[in-house]
Amino acid sequence: MCGDVRCYVRRQAPDIRLKSRFPSPIQIVGISNMITVSVNNERKECSHEQPLSLLLSQWNFDAEKVAIAVNEDFVPRSQYEHYCLEDGDKVDVLAPVQGG
Secondary structure, X not given: OHHHHHHHHHHHHHHHHHHHHOOOHHHHHOOOOEEXXXXXXXXXXXXXXXXXXXXXXXXXXXXXXXXXXXXXXXXXXXXXXXXXXXXXXXXEEEOOOOOO
Protein backbone atom coordinates (compact mmCIF):
# COMPACT_ATOMS: atom_id res chain seq x y z
CA MET A 1 0.00 0.00 0.00
CA CYS A 2 2.88 2.42 0.64
CA GLY A 3 3.98 2.00 -2.96
CA ASP A 4 0.56 3.19 -4.16
CA VAL A 5 0.69 6.27 -1.95
CA ARG A 6 4.15 7.26 -3.19
CA CYS A 7 3.06 6.95 -6.81
CA TYR A 8 -0.02 9.04 -6.14
CA VAL A 9 2.02 11.76 -4.43
CA ARG A 10 4.57 11.83 -7.25
CA ARG A 11 1.86 12.19 -9.87
CA GLN A 12 0.00 14.90 -7.96
CA ALA A 13 2.99 17.05 -6.97
CA PRO A 14 3.62 18.55 -10.46
CA ASP A 15 -0.08 19.46 -10.76
CA ILE A 16 -0.04 21.27 -7.42
CA ARG A 17 3.01 23.30 -8.44
CA LEU A 18 1.43 24.25 -11.74
CA LYS A 19 -1.77 25.40 -10.05
CA SER A 20 0.08 27.63 -7.59
CA ARG A 21 2.42 28.91 -10.30
CA PHE A 22 -0.38 29.82 -12.73
CA PRO A 23 -3.43 31.11 -10.82
CA SER A 24 -6.85 30.57 -12.33
CA PRO A 25 -8.57 33.44 -14.17
CA ILE A 26 -11.10 33.68 -11.32
CA GLN A 27 -8.34 34.67 -8.90
CA ILE A 28 -7.03 37.33 -11.27
CA VAL A 29 -10.46 38.84 -11.91
CA GLY A 30 -11.17 38.98 -8.18
CA ILE A 31 -8.38 41.47 -7.51
CA SER A 32 -9.76 44.97 -6.97
CA ASN A 33 -8.58 48.16 -5.40
CA MET A 34 -12.13 49.40 -4.78
CA ILE A 35 -13.50 49.55 -1.25
CA THR A 36 -16.86 50.46 0.26
CA VAL A 37 -17.05 53.04 3.02
CA SER A 38 -19.84 54.87 4.83
CA VAL A 39 -19.75 58.68 4.52
CA ASN A 40 -22.25 60.38 6.82
CA ASN A 41 -24.24 57.10 6.74
CA GLU A 42 -24.24 57.01 2.92
CA ARG A 43 -22.52 54.11 1.16
CA LYS A 44 -19.70 55.15 -1.20
CA GLU A 45 -17.20 53.19 -3.29
CA CYS A 46 -13.69 54.49 -3.78
CA SER A 47 -10.12 53.37 -4.37
CA HIS A 48 -8.17 52.39 -1.28
CA GLU A 49 -5.14 54.11 -2.84
CA GLN A 50 -6.67 57.60 -2.91
CA PRO A 51 -5.85 59.87 0.04
CA LEU A 52 -8.61 61.40 2.13
CA SER A 53 -7.95 64.88 0.67
CA LEU A 54 -8.75 63.68 -2.87
CA LEU A 55 -11.82 61.74 -1.73
CA LEU A 56 -13.21 64.78 0.08
CA SER A 57 -12.88 66.79 -3.11
CA GLN A 58 -14.62 64.05 -5.13
CA TRP A 59 -17.43 64.00 -2.56
CA ASN A 60 -17.81 67.82 -2.86
CA PHE A 61 -16.51 68.71 0.61
CA ASP A 62 -14.16 71.63 1.20
CA ALA A 63 -11.33 70.08 3.24
CA GLU A 64 -10.53 73.46 4.79
CA LYS A 65 -14.04 73.85 6.20
CA VAL A 66 -14.78 70.40 7.64
CA ALA A 67 -13.54 68.11 10.39
CA ILE A 68 -13.21 64.37 9.72
CA ALA A 69 -13.62 61.37 12.00
CA VAL A 70 -12.89 57.86 10.73
CA ASN A 71 -14.36 55.10 12.88
CA GLU A 72 -15.01 57.77 15.54
CA ASP A 73 -11.33 58.84 15.65
CA PHE A 74 -10.49 62.42 14.69
CA VAL A 75 -8.13 62.75 11.70
CA PRO A 76 -5.96 65.90 11.85
CA ARG A 77 -6.21 68.10 8.75
CA SER A 78 -2.43 67.79 8.35
CA GLN A 79 -2.93 64.04 7.67
CA TYR A 80 -5.59 64.34 4.93
CA GLU A 81 -2.94 64.11 2.17
CA HIS A 82 -1.53 60.85 3.58
CA TYR A 83 -4.56 59.16 5.14
CA CYS A 84 -6.07 56.28 3.13
CA LEU A 85 -9.34 54.61 4.03
CA GLU A 86 -9.90 50.88 4.42
CA ASP A 87 -12.86 48.75 3.41
CA GLY A 88 -15.75 49.20 5.84
CA ASP A 89 -14.52 52.47 7.38
CA LYS A 90 -17.16 54.82 8.77
CA VAL A 91 -16.38 58.44 7.83
CA ASP A 92 -18.12 61.34 9.56
CA VAL A 93 -17.72 64.70 7.85
CA LEU A 94 -18.56 67.49 10.29
CA ALA A 95 -19.19 71.04 9.08
CA PRO A 96 -19.43 74.04 11.42
CA VAL A 97 -22.93 75.34 12.07
CA GLN A 98 -23.55 79.08 12.28
CA GLY A 99 -26.02 80.66 14.61
CA GLY A 100 -26.58 80.64 18.27
